[in-house]
Amino acid sequence: MSDNFNLDDLDVDLDFLEEQLKNMDIGDIDLDLNVLDDKETRAKVMVVDDDAGTLRNIKSLLEGMYDVVLANSGRKALEIIAMENPDVILLDYEMPLMKGPETMRHIREKRGFENIPIVFLTGVNDRAQITAALAMKPAGYLLKPVNKDKLFHTVLDVLNSADHDSIY
Numbered sequence: 233m234s235d236n237f238n239l240d241d242l243d244v245d246l247d248f249l250e251e252q253l254k255n256m257d258i259g260d261i262d263l264d265l266n267v268l269d270d271k272e273t274r275a276k277v278m279v280v281d282d283d284a285g286t287l288r289n290i291k292s293l294l295e296g297m298y299d300v301v302l303a304n305s306g307r308k309a310l311e312i313i314a315m316e317n318p319d320v321i322l323l324d325y326e327m328p329l330m331k332g333p334e335t336m337r338h339i340r341e342k343r344g345f346e347n348i349p350i351v352f353l354t355g356v357n358d359r360a361q362i363t364a365a366l367a368m369k370p371a372g373y374l375l376k377p378v379n380k381d382k383l384f385h386t387v388l389d390v391l392n393s394a395d396h397d398s399i400y
Contacts, residue, residue: 274297274298274299275298275299275319275320275391276298276299276300276301276316276317276318276319276320277294277298277299277300277301277318277319277320277321277322277387278300278301278302278303278309278312278313278316278318278320278321278322279291279294279300279301279302279303279321279322280302280303280304280305280306280308280309280321280322280323280324280327280332280335281304281322281323281324281327281353282304282305282324282327282328283324284304286324286353286376286377286378287302287304289377289378290322290378290383293378293380293383293384294383294387297384298387301316301318305327305328305329305330306323306327306329306330306331306332306334306335306338307329307330309321309323309335309339310335310338310339310342313339313342313345314342314345318348319348319349319391319394320348320349320350320351320371320387320390320391320394321339321348321349321350321351322351322353322374322387323335323336323350323351323352323353323370324352324353324354325352325353325354325356325361325365326354326355326356332352332353332354332365333364333365333368336350336352336368336370347394349370349371349372349390349391349393349394350370350371351370351371351372351373351374351386351387351390352365352368352370352372352373352374353374353375353376353378354373354374354375354376355375355376355377357375371390371393371394372386372389372390374386
């Protein structure tokens with residue numbers, strides 16, 4: 233990946249990002265703008281959720297900055313993960329047939345994919361479920377409906393942490 237890029241080539245709303253950065257305390261966040269590079273080199277985010285509305289919403293929020301791949305089940309995610317090779321996975325915790333924790337376990341068992349950062353998504357704000365999810369050591373945890381600013385910050389933070397091998 234080239235260290236030099238032209239800001240005019242970025243397909244993002246720079247005014248929005250600038251406003252968000254002004255409102256954040258970013259003193260101890262290591263921002264790597266390379267994750268926002270051109271379409272050939274920008275990061276790939278896989279979103280796995282059984283709810284079509286959630287998939288559409290998260291895709292619309294992220295597609296200006298990242299390549300977004302969608303899967304509507306854990307099984308589908310496992311089928312396409314090798315083809316897509318995502319940099320981060322946003323994974324619904326509660327899905328029919330194969331729940332998020334089981335999907336995460338299968339991903340971790342796949343050679344070459346054991347270190348992909350996984351962020352759990354859930355609509356359940358239950359202390360026991362959150363504790364169980366965090367015990368699996370995901371890279372993050374987001375409540376649905378997803379807050380746009382929290383989503384952007386979490387994905388960027390996870391990608392920067394993964395680039396510097398500090399998650400696992």
